[in-house]
Amino acid sequence: MNLRPFHRVLVANRGEIAVRIIRGCHEHGLEAVAIASDADLHALPARLANEVVPIGPAPSSQSYLLADRVLRAALDTGCDAVHPGYGFLAENADFAQAVLDAGLVWIGPPPSAIRAMGSKTAARQTMSKAGVPVVPGTVEALADPDEAMKIAHEIGFPIMLKAAAGGGGKGMRRVDRPEDLHHALSAAQSEGEKSFGDGAVYVEKLIERGRHVEIQVLADGAGQVVHLFERDCSIQRRHQKVFEEAPSPVLEPETRRAMGEVACEAARAVGYIGAGTCEFLLAQDGSFYFLEMNTRLQVEHPITEMITGVDLVGAQLRVAAGEPLGLRQEELTFRGHAVECRIYAEDPYKNFMPSPGPLKVYREPSGPWVRVDSGVVEGADVPIHYDPMVAKLVVWGEDRAQALARAARALRTYKIVGIPTSIPFFLALFQDPSFIEGRYNTGFLTPEWLDENLIRSPEQEKLATIAAAIASYHEQAKSRPPRREGPSPWVQAGRITAMRGR
Amino acid sequence: MELLITLEGTTTAVEVTPVDEGRYRIALEGAEPIEVEAEELSRGEWSLRVQQERAVVGALASRGEVAVQVAGRGMAGTALDARRAALRLGGAGGLGDVSTQMPGVVVRLLCTEGAEVVEGQPVIVVEAMKMENELKAPVSGVVRAIHVTSGQAVESGALLIHIEPSS
Incomplete structure (x- = not known):
């Protein structure tokens, strides 16, 4: 690992996380170079960075995922460090190695740690050996459907099929009945192949009514490892997080401590450096299982920043520059409660169907303890080529109730005209009595819940129709030529000519 | 007005x-x-x-x-x-029409022209925003027309497949 000071960082990402990293660089006196596909040339990262390198056509396979081209962009613009953000090349060990081989600083964990955790099957083996509890299932990729069936019968249905290279909910399938296994397996393999270039799939027992709780860790090059407590990410649709909060409303202090220690242990086991996250499944009885370690910054990192006051991107930059963490576990505390609402270009009235399109009007909320991380500007399109997240609304409060009240207040003033978004979902979620009490798990959000809770109010629909009619009337009135007093200019000109003739 | x-x-x-x-x-x-x-x-x-x-x-x-x-x-x-x-007036949206409600790319066709399908059976996979969506037959019947090919980009509302409902 080249841990040494650097001055100019290539931000190998797009959207809100590119913006977050550029801001972090500038706050630390570093220059930031953005890369932009054809779809992102005018997006926010391109406006904020010191320099922009066009990286290729809109599809990520022809732009953000091209390791050679991204590295070339760094070298051509005189960068001496690369920050990968999340997604794209962030967990690509070969890319990390190539960055190091080119003599640049890699703002992320060592390639060996990425490899050890990148394959979920390998990570399960490593963690089992280190004495970390893992969910029952296979520790190796499935050879064929027959093997899948055999193992599924051993551990019992329902099971989860998961892509070994997976993450972000992709390449995952729940299987309740043996007859569905074949179809689900090929679907998970196809999605794994498509999203991660690896169709390997393994089996886990499905633990019902579990919560997804994860621990943020930070490690420096001198071997110091600390954890920054947990985030509860159990509100998910399609196995993807949509709302997160910190701390978890249900975690007991002893469990928090135990989970934190296990997460630090996992980081140490793979020689981790930088910011990473250990994901756990918290069962109803309080027992927990290691799911995976994400060897990068997480989407939901701001809620940890809000409750601990630790700048995670800043910590990444300092650790990569060879500085010590300077944090001691016993001195770390958290205060209050933070929530994150992911504003997606998705329609919660249609089971979160993606709704890409133009942000005709886009105005972010503000106010006390309100933070919006976004990468878009008014007038831009939410492109179809990438994850449909528009922004993250992050809010802090003295306690959970205050954080939720503030978030609701901010959501009601978030102006997005042009596409449906997930905003009404959060407003409905914050009204749900179970949610208000913190009683929820990863199975909370179902199509049935959406049907029952996202009210189609006739009053609101009437108001929407009236607003649409008045805006349309105005637009058409503006585009009509104004009526003139008297005859047309042609008639008048003719008359003048006729008068002259006299 | x-x-x-x-x-x-x-x-x-x-x-x-x-x-x-x-x-x-x-x-x-x-x-x-x-x-x-x-x-x-x-x-x-x-x-x-x-x-x-x-x-x-x-x-x-x-x-x-x-x-x-x-x-x-x-x-x-x-x-x-x-x-x-x-x-x-007029246009698509008939009984046996399979159309997509978002722009995307056709990943796979799961049926062929002339094939018999049952209601709810997946007939085509369309990807948008890195997510594969299986579109299902709205009715049981015979696939009469497939208007797209694998790999083709499709607009929101595009008619993809027409199924003639069985009586």
């Missing part, structure tokens, strides 16, 4: 009559007109007063398209002059 406002697939006939600066009489579907005060606060952001209730909503119209946001909910649709709209 009579407008046909379509939001989220529901069309409403709206008669808009200007009364005064910033005041309108609005009749929905031929009902008794109500008076509405409207002021555009900034581009696309309106203050509406409908029968004493004030609300700040988002609304923007452009060349026949209209988008609104009320209580956080975004809706997009069309606004047509009722006279012109009368000329535009």
Whole structure:
């Protein structure tokens, strides 16, 4: 690992996380170079960075995922460090190695740690050996459907099929009945192949009514490892997080401590450096299982920043520059409660169907303890080529109730005209009595819940129709030529000519 | 002016009559007109007063398209002059039509022309935003026409497959 000071960082990402990293660089006196596909040339990262390198056509396979081209962009613009953000090349060990081989600083964990955790099957083996509890299932990729069936019968249905290279909910399938296994397996393999270039799939027992709780860790090059407590990410649709909060409303202090220690242990086991996250499944009885370690910054990192006051991107930059963490576990505390609402270009009235399109009007909320991380500007399109997240609304409060009240207040003033978004979902979620009490798990959000809770109010629909009619009337009135007093200019000109003739 | 406002697939006939600066009489579907005060606060952001209730909503119209946001909910649709709209009737959306509601790329066809399919059977996979969506046969019947090929980009609302319902 080249841990040494650097001055100019290539931000190998797009959207809100590119913006977050550029801001972090500038706050630390570093220059930031953005890369932009054809779809992102005018997006926010391109406006904020010191320099922009066009990286290729809109599809990520022809732009953000091209390791050679991204590295070339760094070298051509005189960068001496690369920050990968999340997604794209962030967990690509070969890319990390190539960055190091080119003599640049890699703002992320060592390639060996990425490899050890990148394959979920390998990570399960490593963690089992280190004495970390893992969910029952296979520790190796499935050879064929027959093997899948055999193992599924051993551990019992329902099971989860998961892509070994997976993450972000992709390449995952729940299987309740043996007859569905074949179809689900090929679907998970196809999605794994498509999203991660690896169709390997393994089996886990499905633990019902579990919560997804994860621990943020930070490690420096001198071997110091600390954890920054947990985030509860159990509100998910399609196995993807949509709302997160910190701390978890249900975690007991002893469990928090135990989970934190296990997460630090996992980081140490793979020689981790930088910011990473250990994901756990918290069962109803309080027992927990290691799911995976994400060897990068997480989407939901701001809620940890809000409750601990630790700048995670800043910590990444300092650790990569060879500085010590300077944090001691016993001195770390958290205060209050933070929530994150992911504003997606998705329609919660249609089971979160993606709704890409133009942000005709886009105005972010503000106010006390309100933070919006976004990468878009008014007038831009939410492109179809990438994850449909528009922004993250992050809010802090003295306690959970205050954080939720503030978030609701901010959501009601978030102006997005042009596409449906997930905003009404959060407003409905914050009204749900179970949610208000913190009683929820990863199975909370179902199509049935959406049907029952996202009210189609006739009053609101009437108001929407009236607003649409008045805006349309105005637009058409503006585009009509104004009526003139008297005859047309042609008639008048003719008359003048006729008068002259006299 | 009579407008046909379509939001989220529901069309409403709206008669808009200007009364005064910033005041309108609005009749929905031929009902008794109500008076509405409207002021555009900034581009696309309106203050509406409908029968004493004030609300700040988002609304923007452009060349026949209209988008609104009320209580956080975004809706997009069309606004047509009722006279012109009368000329535009007809089109897709038949009983056995499989169409996509979002722009994307056809990943796989799961049926062939002439194949018999049952209601609910996946017939095509369309990817948008890195997510594969299986579209299912809306009816049982015979696949009569496949209008797309694997790898093809499709627009929102595009007709992909037609299934002739079995009697």
